[in-house]
Amino acid sequence: MVLTAEQIQNNWMDLEETIKVFISEPRCSQLLDLYSRHSERIMMMPASYKKEYHNAFPGGYVDHILRVVDCALKLNNVWVEMGVDESTYTKEELVFSALNHDLGKIGDEEYESYIPQTDQWRKDKLGEDYTFNSKLAFASVPDRGLFLLQSNGIQYSFNEMIAIQTHDGLYDDGNKKYLMAWAPEQRPRTSLPFIIHQADLMASRVEFEREWLPKFKGEVKKVNNFAVTKTPKQTIKTKTLSNVKSQGLMDMLDNI
Numbered sequence: 443m444v445l446t447a448e449q450i451q452n453n454w455m456d457l458e459e460t461i462k463v464f465i466s467e468p469r470c471s472q473l474l475d476l477y478s479r480h481s482e483r484i485m486m487m488p489a490s491y492k493k494e495y496h497n498a499f500p501g502g503y504v505d506h507i508l509r510v511v512d513c514a515l516k517l518n519n520v521w522v523e524m525g526v527d528e529s530t531y532t533k534e535e536l537v538f539s540a541l542n543h544d545l546g547k548i549g550d551e552e553y554e555s556y557i558p559q560t561d562q563w564r565k566d567k568l569g570e571d572y573t574f575n576s577k578l579a580f581a582s583v584p585d586r587g588l589f590l591l592q593s594n595g596i597q598y599s600f601n602e603m604i605a606i607q608t609h610d611g612l613y614d615d616g617n618k619k620y621l622m623a624w625a626p627e628q629r630p631r632t633s634l635p636f637i638i639h640q641a642d643l644m645a646s647r648v649e650f651e652r653e654w655l656p657k658f659k660g661e662v663k664k665v666n667n668f669a670v671t672k673t674p675k676q677t678i679k680t681k682t683l684s685n686v687k688s689q690g691l692m693d694m695l696d697n698i
Contacts, residue, residue, distance in 0.1 A: 553577045
């Protein structure tokens, strides 16, 4: 999957607009500041390091986050329609959790998590277009994300903490203590964690199908607005690169 420079830039603007629409002050300004300080990293980073996973391409992270937010809002309507008690969480908590569920993937204030794989054998045989940055101290994605939020003075609710912590559902054994409790008093007091997990699962599945089903069928397929645009390359570069200050990022976008 390849996103054009124009699509990467548009996704970034959509991400900023989502924060402005759904997140109240002071968290709105705080999130925008955090994302802005790491904008070049976040804008270009993949959602995963391996092509067999989901959205392992430049711009894949933001593309994934926007899809999870969209899925969360739509799934929330289904849960409410089916009778879930929506008074146990707010729409801001829903969107905040979706926006930041994978925040830990950006790394820390100094180092990014994913860097280009330089081992050609691993790229060709294992599908690893990226690799983990060994300079970065290990932490799980939810733990690092929550640490980034608190270290930047961004408060989050108990609901948001649990939703972000458990967004991988039972794919992560560490979540069993929250999601497999037998005693009623130990179960989550809100359905928010389940909605966020389902939204992440749905988005990842859509991304898998978009990337792989055409390959299984031997087809080249256009998918909605993610198809490569026919707009002249110079027009795209001029429109997108005019808003980019970093020469390194300009060079990467110039080669897309």
